[in-house]
Amino acid sequence: MSRMSSLKQASSPLGGGGAEAAAPDRQAELTISQMSRLYGVSLRTLRFYEDRGLIKPRREGNARFYRGADRVRLEMILRGKKLGFTLSEIHDLIGGNGANETPDLEEQLHPQQIVNQIGHLERQREEIDSAIERLRATHTRMTQSPPA
Numbered sequence: 439m440s441r442m443s444s445l446k447q448a449s450s451p452l453g454g455g456g457a458e459a460a461a462p463d464r465q466a467e468l469t470i471s472q473m474s475r476l477y478g479v480s481l482r483t484l485r486f487y488e489d490r491g492l493i494k495p496r497r498e499g500n501a502r503f504y505r506g507a508d509r510v511r512l513e514m515i516l517r518g519k520k521l522g523f524t525l526s527e528i529h530d531l532i533g534g535n536g537a538n539e540t541p542d543l544e545e546q547l548h549p550q551q552i553v554n555q556i557g558h559l560e561r562q563r564e565e566i567d568s569a570i571e572r573l574r575a576t577h578t579r580m581t582q583s584p585p586a
Contacts, residue, residue: 465506466506467503467504467505469501469503469504470484470501472504477513477516484502487515487525490529491529492525492532493511493512493515495508511532514528514532514542514546515532517542517543517544518532518543521543522555531543531546
């Protein structure tokens with residue numbers, strides 16, 4: 439199961455099988471460890487997103503407490519990454535302050551952004567396909583020719 443599909447199941451607003459009982463109330467605050475487990479990201483990733491201003495947990499000393507708005511923003515960040523956007527682009531899309539009520543990042547996109555991102559992903563796919571072809575040809579050549 440992919441991380442995003444497990445995210446969808448673990449987070450009730452995104453829907454998913456019977457995992458809703460395991461998802462915390464949107465009003466409850468979560469620790470960094472709970473956020474990490476719930477969304478399948480590392481503690482380091484959460485700290486990095488905080489440093490970049492993408493999420494802003496409440497701090498008590500060294501402890502971080504994530505509210506519902508932080509969870510919405512993290513869901514949007516993860517969706518943006520899944521769609522191939524950079525963190526800078528995601529920051530621009532979701533804004534630096536506050537959080538939207540819905541983690542539907544796609545609704546924040548403009549038609550031209552969608553077209554541009556599709557083009558970017560298609561170029562990446564072409565590069566990946568080309569690399570795979572080269573590696574397969576090299577592998578075939580290496581396994582079919584006798585060692586020198």
